Amino acid sequence: QQQVKQSPQSLIVQKGGISIINCAYENTAFDYFPWYQQFPGKGPALLIAIRPDVSEKKEGRFTISFNKSAKQFSLHIMDSQPGDSATYFCAASRIQGAQKLVFGQGTRLTINP
Amino acid sequence: DAGVTQSPTHLIKTRGQQVTLRCSPISGHKSVSWYQQVLGQGPQFIFQYYEKEERGRGNFPDRFSARQFPNYSSELNVNALLLGDSALYLCASSFSTGSSSPLHFGNGTRLTVT
Numbered sequence: 001q002q003q004v005k006q007s008p009q010s011l012i013v014q015k016g017g018i019s020i021i022n023c024a025y026e027n028t029a030f031d032y033f034p035w036y037q038q039f040p041g042k043g044p045a046l047l048i049a050i051r052p053d054v055s056e057k058k059e060g061r062f063t064i065s066f067n068k069s070a071k072q073f074s075l076h077i078m079d080s081q082p083g084d085s086a087t088y089f090c091a092a093s094r095i096q097g098a099q100k101l102v103f104g105q106g107t108r109l110t111i112n113p
Numbered sequence: 114d115a116g117v118t119q120s121p122t123h124l125i126k127t128r129g130q131q132v133t134l135r136c137s138p139i140s141g142h143k144s145v146s147w148y149q150q151v152l153g154q155g156p157q158f159i160f161q162y163y164e165k166e167e168r169g170r171g172n173f174p175d176r177f178s179a180r181q182f183p184n185y186s187s188e189l190n191v192n193a194l195l196l197g198d199s200a201l202y203l204c205a206s207s208f209s210t211g212s213s214s215p216l217h218f219g220n221g222t223r224l225t226v227t
Contacts, residue, residue: 006155032212043117043203043218044156089155095212098169099146103155 004092006104014112019077021107023090026071030092034101035064035075038087047088048075051095080111115139117206117219125225126194134189134222138206144168145187146216147179150201162187163210191224199226 005024013019025033031052036044050057050064050073057064063076077084087108091101118137126132138145144163148156158171162181176192185206191198201223205216 004155034212034215036218041220043205043220045218046215049215091155093212097211098161099144099207099210099212099214099216100158100161100169100171101148101156101212101216103157106153106155 004090004102004104006090006107008107009105010108010110012110012112013080015080015082017080017111019080019084019109019111020074021088021090021109022072022074023092023104024070024072025092025102027092027102028071029094030102032093032095033064033066033073034091035062036089036091036103038089038106044089077109080109082111082113085109085111117204117217119202119204119219119222121222122220123223123225125227127227128194128196130194131190131192132194132224134191134202134204134224136187136189136204136206136219138185138187138204139217142206142208142217143185144207144210144214145181145185146205146207147187147189148203148205148218149173150203150221152200156203159189161210168210194226196226199224 034049038044066073090104146161147159150156160179161169201221205218207214
């Protein structure tokens, strides 16, 4: 019940294209869903986060879509750039209580110039 | 402003030894969390401390322990090291507990157990 499943494991997209990464969760008590970006040799950095009271959140080229009934959420990167090449992690937790993020397995994104 | 700083950046230890990892949070942040990231996987929650008290513990054996000091810095200790403890150990800080306060991660300590 604590798992967050992420797909695909790796993704190659052409420059200017749309990158889409999907996640599914099991625990219906989760109510906070962030996405993190990690470059080699660096720690994860928060990109964007959503709560289940909205179905979509957009920040610049990054959009989270959330489907509460399906227990799924996804990250869309519009106009993908070579600088977006990194590993992306979805995560889930409860807003209240300990800040106990459950991470997906990660997606290695490569943007070809 | 300085981000989350961790030391050392790399560490090599032998099976059975003990290790201490250190973390300094962002100035003003009172919560520190520790995560283990095995190569090719997502980070796994180990501990969260807030105002020097343990607020959460992940599914890790008692060989793992941590503490937070009055200046909000933190140490993670691992005893009786196993080969499987080889990983990147990430420290993250936030202003308060609860996920409404975003986590800011350091660049980690790479631990290799031989």
